[in-house]
Amino acid sequence: MTESLEIANHKASPIPDDQGRFGQFGGIFVPETLISALQQLAAEYESARQDPKFGTKLVELNRQYIGRPTPLYFAQRLTQQVGGARIYLKREDLAHTGAHKLNNAIGQALLAQRMGKRRITAETGAGQHGVATATAAALFGLDCDVYMGTEDMRRQSPNVQRMQLLGTRVVPVEAGSGTLKDAINEAMREWMESSAYTHYVFGSVCGPHPYPMIVRDLQSVIGYECRRQCIDQIGRLPDIIVACVGGGSNAAGIFYPFVGDKEVRLIGVEAGGRSNEQGQHAAAISYGSPGVLHGSLSYVLQDHEGQTAPVHSISAGLDYPGVGPEHAYWHDLGRVDYTCVSDQQALDAFKTLSHLEGIIPALESSHAVAHVIEIAAILKPDQAVVINLSGRGDKDLDEVIRLVGQD
Numbered sequence: 531m532t533e534s535l536e537i538a539n540h541k542a543s544p545i546p547d548d549q550g551r552f553g554q555f556g557g558i559f560v561p562e563t564l565i566s567a568l569q570q571l572a573a574e575y576e577s578a579r580q581d582p583k584f585g586t587k588l589v590e591l592n593r594q595y596i597g598r599p600t601p602l603y604f605a606q607r608l609t610q611q612v613g614g615a616r617i618y619l620k621r622e623d624l625a626h627t628g629a630h631k632l633n634n635a636i637g638q639a640l641l642a643q644r645m646g647k648r649r650i651t652a653e654t655g656a657g658q659h660g661v662a663t664a665t666a667a668a669l670f671g672l673d674c675d676v677y678m679g680t681e682d683m684r685r686q687s688p689n690v691q692r693m694q695l696l697g698t699r700v701v702p703v704e705a706g707s708g709t710l711k712d713a714i715n716e717a718m719r720e721w722m723e724s725s726a727y728t729h730y731v732f733g734s735v736c737g738p739h740p741y742p743m744i745v746r747d748l749q750s751v752i753g754y755e756c757r758r759q760c761i762d763q764i765g766r767l768p769d770i771i772v773a774c775v776g777g778g779s780n781a782a783g784i785f786y787p788f789v790g791d792k793e794v795r796l797i798g799v800e801a802g803g804r805s806n807e808q809g810q811h812a813a814a815i816s817y818g819s820p821g822v823l824h825g826s827l828s829y830v831l832q833d834h835e836g837q838t839a840p841v842h843s844i845s846a847g848l849d850y851p852g853v854g855p856e857h858a859y860w861h862d863l864g865r866v867d868y869t870c871v872s873d874q875q876a877l878d879a880f881k882t883l884s885h886l887e888g889i890i891p892a893l894e895s896s897h898a899v900a901h902v903i904e905i906a907a908i909l910k911p912d913q914a915v916v917i918n919l920s921g922r923g924d925k926d927l928d929e930v931i932r933l934v935g936q937d
């Protein structure tokens with residue numbers, strides 16, 4: 531029953547192995563200078579996982595600070611309108627700071643504290659992970675620097691101001707396209723010099739081992755709660771669970787506790803953008819190929835020379851050319867199905883959920899909503915579909931109004 535035991539207990543699968551491999555994917559592809567910092571982190575995490583005090587502290591912060599458990603909400607009017615399966619929303623939009631990101635940042639800040647590190651750093655694209663990390667830094671009294679591309683700083687200025695208000699320094703990254711992938715490169719480069727007193731808080735289930743495992747475990751609180759709530763409210767497990775996939779952390783978090791339940795279908799939704807042409811989407815599993823990005827092997831969007839391809843999505847949080855290695859593994863195993871939703875479909879779903887349920891979803895989450903609107907109609911009324919509503923959409927209002935007006 532306690533979340534601490536669930537985090538300590540890897541019952542769903544024995545992976546990754548101790549090299550951090552998920553089948554052929556994952557691993558550690560970093561410069562020599564980072565190896566010892568990653569080994570220290572892996573060892574500290576192993577000891578934390580077996581320490582009941584760590585689990586108890588995490589559960590307490592989840593409850594009292596993040597506001598967990600988040601509700602599982604039956605979306606009655608959306609269900610009626612779609613006319614098929616019963617649709618439920620796992621309300622990560624109600625977590626503190628408005629998305630699932632803080633589940634990970636709080637857990638990693640606790641690890642930083644255990645390692646005696648007084649400073650944390652992070653990369654951010656849309657700013658959501660930067661805000662979550664800045665929040666955790668304020669809570670624990672740690673110094674914090676967040677690396678952010680200059681283009682993203684321009685597009686997401688309210689989140690820059692939020693981080694600064696929380697006492698974090700936002701470090702502009704001019705390199706490359708001035709977006710997320712460049713911010714990660716810079717944060718990893720700086721970590722090589724500062725790892726003696728700095729913990730790097732990676733934001734998704736990507737990067738070198740042990741990050742994909744740690745972030746998955748910290749986010750799996752979503753899935754464990756959802757499992758109990760389904761049994762309570764539906765009387766059984768759901769038929770289908772759908773989540774959007776950027777790096778893949780909210781999806782991994784809700785999927786992981788269900789991986790062993792073969793009767794539950796799991797669907798990840800990538801950003802289909804404007805079209806399936808290179809540069810017009812951010813769908814690494816749907817259109818990518820195996821390659822190394824940011825320290826691990828997974829599906830990556832790349833050109834013929836193996837250079838990382840430009841990406842596009844209406845939602846800044848899905849605008850990333852890679853995906854976590856465990857998703858690549860689940861895809862190849864056939865355990866999780868991956869599909870795409872276009873910018874336009876996501877926008878339509880954003881409006882539909884706002885009108886019908888009074889819930890304004892993040893544009894990222896709207897991708898999952900859009901896919902469920904499509905499939906629930908052809909399912910039976912006694913079937914149940916859960917959408918992981920990864921975040922709230924207030925941050926997206928300017929962008930949506932710019933694109934569609936206030937209709």
Ligand SMILES: *Cc1c(COP(=O)(O)O)cnc(C)c1O
Pocket residue numbers: 629630631658659733734735774775776777778779780781847848892894895920921922
């Ligand atoms: C960051 C973010 C995402 C994408 O990240 P994942 O690691 O794929 O979960 C999705 N939804 C919201 C609301 C986000 O802030």
